[in-house]
Amino acid sequence: MSERPLMVVVSGLSGSGKSVALKTLEDLDYYCTDNLPADLLPAFVRSVGGLQETPPKLAVSIDVRNRHQDLAQIPQWLSAVGELGFDPRLVFFDADDAVLIKRYADTRRRHPLSHFGLALADAIALERQVLKPLRSLADVNIDTTDLNVHQLRRRVITELGLADSSLSLLFESFAYRRGVPADADFVFDARGLPNPHWDPRLRPLSGRDSEVAEYLDGSHDFADYLSQVSGFLDNWLPRMRSGTRSYVTVAIGCSGGRHRSVYLAEKLAAHARDNGWDDVATYHRELD
Structure with missing residues (x-):
């Protein structure tokens, strides 16, 4: 250049x-x-x-x-x-x-x-x-x-050759019924977790809302899932740095792509930022 x-x-x-x-x-x-x-x-x-x-x-x-x-x-x-x-x-x-x-x-x-x-x-x-x-x-x-x-x-x-040596991370939520994102490097299935959709009070909301966050944070299964996925990514994302790779997409799916996957994507992105990753973004396919 x-x-x-x-x-x-x-x-x-x-x-x-x-x-x-x-x-x-x-x-x-x-x-x-x-x-x-x-x-x-x-x-x-x-x-x-x-x-x-x-x-x-x-x-x-x-x-x-x-x-x-x-x-x-x-x-x-x-x-x-x-x-x-x-x-x-x-x-x-x-x-x-x-x-x-x-x-x-x-x-x-x-x-x-x-x-x-x-x-x-x-x-x-x-x-x-x-x-x-x-x-x-x-x-x-x-x-x-x-x-x-x-x-x-x-x-x-x-x-344009503007990428530096760091890795750009995208945490993307999606609904399985619309297919897995074609560009995903890692895919995690959150459909086994408690579903806020079945609570009439939470159904109109999304994983961006505090009420949904409180619902999921109260589940031991959710805490275990988040901990295990975070640990996996902490181990493997640093190994994906290379001269030819500038970005990684981590996709999290659930049934509707509105609650569980959205909140997980936000939590994982926050975890990555807390651990020193500079270029971290989220994209919620069914919401954005």
Whole structure:
């Protein structure tokens, strides 16, 4: 990786995960700007890059909201960024049309090209055409069709070589009836534990609620289970550090994915943090 400070340009299809990528870079102490006019790219680097004695890490999002004729000049502006002492990297995000359409339906957002009076599928097709030169120019292409938010965050970190020597841990809860997460490294089955679902008072709640926590904490079986799984992970997670592995997913499943697995994932994540793991996240598939 270059010793020069990175200047990451995030681009791609609307709804493909650009906002998640930019937030990930922001969490890694990048100075981030969304929807920068492409012709201002060199000026942005000159301005922000001179704010500190040590040049900061920079990231911008440039997408179809730019003037289309400006997008054609991206190569010369990236070259100008290089002449300013930065290492420019263009990362392009994409996803299948059907997935993009579903994401728009779920969020009820409008496509940025909808003001042309186009149907959503036609707007996506036009966007693909307009952004085709950027995709071919990209240093990294990331397809987010099958990625959740946490997987996308990891891809950004690993593809740009931003991972340090530590291991990133994700504790994910899930419902067995919807299948085991495909990316799980360890899977633990919590269906043998007392189920808060059968308590009418607790049924509408989740493992994030204190009433469910009190119910499970009062069970000897739960305490034994948590202790044994924690001990197993304490023994084996440190052995999974390697030059090629940057993350591990620990999946905990129960019948509905709302109570037992959620609370266990939170408890195991807290235990990992208490034991010195820095990069620890939770993801509750049936809740998030």
